[in-house]
Amino acid sequence: MRIQKILFGMLSLVLITVMGCQPQQPPEQDLLRVKSEQGATHKKVIFLMIDSLMAQAIDKGISQKQLPTFQTLIEHGQYYKDLVSSFPTMSVTIDSTMLTGAYPNVHGVPGLLWYSTEDKKMVNYGTGPMEILSQGIDPVLTDALIHLNGEHLHADSRTIYEDLARRGLKSGSINGLVYRGTSEHTLTIPDWIQGPTSLQKNMKVKGPDFLTLGALSNPFDGTENLPDDLTERMGMNNKFAIEAVNHLIQADKLPDFLYVYLPDLDQKLHKKGPSEFEGVKKVDQQLQSLLQSFGSPEKAFKEAIFVIAGDSGMTQLLPREQRSVIDLPAMLKGIRILKPGEELKDDTEIALAVNETMAYVYKFKPDRTLRSLAEIISKDDRIDFVAWKEDDWIHAMQGSTYKQLQYKDKGSLIDRYKQAWTVKQDAEVLDLQLNAKTRTLDYGQYPDVLARLSGALNSHKGQFLVVTAKPGYELADRSSPTHEGGGGHGSIRQTESLVPLIIVGTNEKPPHLRMVDLKAYLLDLLANHNQKAK
Known part of the structure; x- marks a missing residue:
């Protein structure tokens, strides 16, 4: 279960009792500092994490000629069906592993729900409405928005954003909840959440050069009309993420590395099980929109490297x-x-x-x-x-x-x-x-x-x-x-652990097919293609 979906659920719970309007975001400098300084010949890397994407759905759709974009990507690149995820196969642990290149014994984020013996409390980044209400909205929001990146993710486990900043390269995150970097940003809490919580209205955080977290941090506010209102899950949706990427492409403001999280498929699979297919078709259309923002798929593959992965699989649950x-x-x-x-x-x-x-x-x-x-x-x-x-x-x-x-x-x-x-x-x-x-x-x-x-x-x-x-x-x-x-994950068996990986725009292969090894691979891609450009 993905934390961004649950974060919206928490905000909706608050809205039941408190109603108001969302304030304007403080001006951010993201769009001024995000563009790569490496030149037009330097290939950018776009990493798309598609929640609960499974290889069986891709194979089924291609065989039935219903996933033309996935077919194009695979025909022009590398396709693996057995990338090993992290464990537990849950949101923040997987993201933390991918972005730090370490398992939880090193990065320190054990799962979506865990008990801290040091703080003598249950840490809940957002599981379900009843648990959130039982534990309290304030501590759950505080853990998800402040403590996760500020304290729980170990300081000595450097993220890819921190490593790229050391190398003088630009990076960005679109709707990833694990985002720690070196650039200062402001998360703005809507007025209607202020009443029942003790959270500050404006919270300073450190992230990559470019950071969006739905309506809580939207650098496009006032310039682009992205879907980030309450009816659109506060921007925690595929449409917001894809439109944000498209704008960066069309405005020639892509950073050297951009992480994009697409959450919508997970919700459908939890409800209907892993055989649900309409969500995958929708993702295919969204990926087509992204490629067309370059002008054509062929132009996209010349200008960028695309790395597309699922985060965990799903097991069909019995009634x-x-x-x-x-x-x-x-x-x-x-x-x-x-x-x-x-x-x-x-x-x-x-x-x-x-x-x-x-x-x-x-x-x-x-x-x-x-x-x-x-x-x-x-x-x-x-x-x-x-x-x-x-x-x-x-x-x-x-x-x-x-x-x-x-x-x-x-x-x-x-x-x-x-x-x-x-x-x-x-x-x-x-x-x-x-x-x-x-x-x-x-x-x-x-x-x-x-x-x-x-x-x-x-x-x-x-x-x-x-x-x-x-x-x-x-x-x-x-x-x-x-x-x-419906569908469930969290466990360590193949069905929930093996996910697809598609790489287009480079012939360089990952040394091992594990989520924990992707950070090193991505850093090598950026270093090698930067060297070739020189």
Whole structure:
């Protein structure tokens, strides 16, 4: 579930009780400083993150001749169907991984919902209306708009925007919620939100040279009439993003690197499931509009490099009558669970942070072990596996079978990414293929699972489990949003982890097909093509 969609939902909740008009934005300098200084022969890089785009939808549409733009892009470039996402396969974690080139153990953003032992509170960037109301609109907005980029994203994990600024290159972000850079910007909170929150009207943030965040930061305000009113989700939509890119192209103001987030497809797939196709056709039309802003697709491919990716896949969820929702509080009956919006008390035993098809389960009492909690949860035949840290080892327990695996980094087994591991017990738990003779390790249903799971378990302080659901099921706390009969993600299996990647305008190939490796690849693209231009 994408945070920009939820951010609009939070603003709409406020509007139910408070009505007013949106103020004019303070003047921004983005359009004055954004244009690349590298010259016309220097190819710009446009990265389009299409929420929940899946290769199966692209292949289906091309075979039925309903996606002409995707077909053109693929015919002129590289097309991969197995880019490995981050974990959890949720919004801010994926964006943070792509933009910093690191997993959450380094960048520090564990998921859409997680518990901070340092602040003794649940961090919620915006999950669902009921959880937002329970936790409070003010803390959720504060975490999403201030703390995410200002504190939670580790300062020593440099974003691509910060690295490009060091190299003297220009960058921009259109509607990406993870945007930390070196240029100062102002987020303007509408008057009708001011009443029920303590947020300042104008908040200074650091971002790339060019930054839009819907109506909260719209450098085109007063010059271009982009769709950013309440009926258009405050600009958190594909139309706003594409029109913003088109304007930069036509005004010859493209930065060297531009990140563009397109959220609309995710909402349709959550509701109808991964087989929904109308949203993909709409994206195809929008991409056609972008290419035509250059004059033609051929001209676009000469002047820019396009990198188009999905962020996570979707699993088809069963209908409610088939027990699709795994009620964690019911499973842990008799254990004192922290309620949404409640402060930690002396008798609180555990807390739940549910990210759709995965969850963190935190323990606060020394007399209850993580293993004992894992055994309770693993009884349910809808649980895929439960994992936790113990000393230097990571333990994984398979749901319903209680089979176990242990592993740690460093060792004699080398995987396809040149990572070294030590693995003990039942490799079947994480579908690993071990070859003692060649000292190699390969992955099955869980791509890059050892590094990605370790990244989640080392992403923040505390004693906690990682719980994942089997395909068709999703986890839930008391007020979690659910998607019975629709689509869900968050887990680490192939269906939710493997996404398409299309690259047009360069013959340079990524060294590895992982989200975590894209930042280095993009920086190399910009360096190499800049060198060729000279």
